[in-house]
Amino acid sequence: MxxxxxxxxxxxxxxxxxxxxxxxxxxxxxxxxxxxxxxxxxxxxxxxxxxxxxxxxxxxxxxxxxxxxxxxxxxxxxxxxxxxxxxxxxxxxxxxxxxxxxxxxxxxxxxxxxxxxLQTPFFSLEDKAYEVGLFKDFYVNPDMLSTLKTNNRILNVMGSIFAKENGFANCLLLNTHKSVVEALNGNLFLVQGNEVKTPPLSDGCLNGIVRKKLMEILVRLDDYKLIETSISPFELQKADELFITNAIVGIQPITKYRKKEFTNHVAKNLLGKLNATARLNP
Structure with a gap:
């Protein structure tokens, strides 16, 4: 119905x-x-x-x-x-x-x-391969309209077709300044040491709800330093972890980008805290 x-x-x-x-x-x-x-x-x-x-x-x-x-x-x-x-x-x-x-x-x-x-009531991680590519055919405009969840999703559709044709689970999108903005279906976080980076809304990424909740969690934790900053494609292979967030999956770790394979320790730690936040604040 x-x-x-x-x-x-x-x-x-x-x-x-x-x-x-x-x-x-x-x-x-x-x-x-x-x-x-x-x-x-x-x-x-x-x-x-x-x-x-x-x-x-x-x-x-x-x-x-x-x-x-x-x-x-x-x-x-x-x-x-x-x-x-x-x-x-x-x-x-x-x-x-x-x-x-x-x-x-x-x-x-x-x-x-x-x-x-859905299969599970709360967010969970699946231990499976999740390789992503970089979609460079079209770009995200770094403006306010790009931050809204509108039905104008042809860029995401074309990126999804590209991912399917090339055997990727997902693709990362660039804005017109060639900064990495987000994934096809969610926001991007990059972990290097104790720093957790995510692109700012001014770069054109979606104003994601789970992005916001995760940022609120991170600023309260002493173990990590949250940084909102533009991310260069060259930084991706230097990262310890990459993961995607959205309202359905919660946190999706990326296991491979090009020749670099990533861990998911921080993603697992944050997922438990995200689920706890969801239980307290439905």
Missing amino acids: INFNGNLHPEETHFLNHENRGLCYGDALFETMRAINGKLMFWESHYLRLMSSMRILRMEIPMNFTMEFLEGQIIDTLKGNRLEHMPARVRLTVFRNNGGLYTPTTNDVSFIISVNA
């Missing part, structure tokens, strides 16, 4: 048409998050990011778009799919309503909620 503007529909129901602005112009935002037994992980952070992004894109925020209302709609969707007592992946999409060409005739919005079952 899919939730469209507060009504549950079977998945095969056709409730969008060819004028949908998300389809025509990518005029849409989305949040992807974990639900655990009917509780949304880091829901407040996801909600605040969505509201901020809607304001930046000049979308009209409905009066009923409160945290409680949208959370209730997500819970109803989980129940409609019998996933309220299971781990689940939730996608909340908001798009500007039909009308206009590049210039919209309205800033009013609609929303869609879809859910799928």
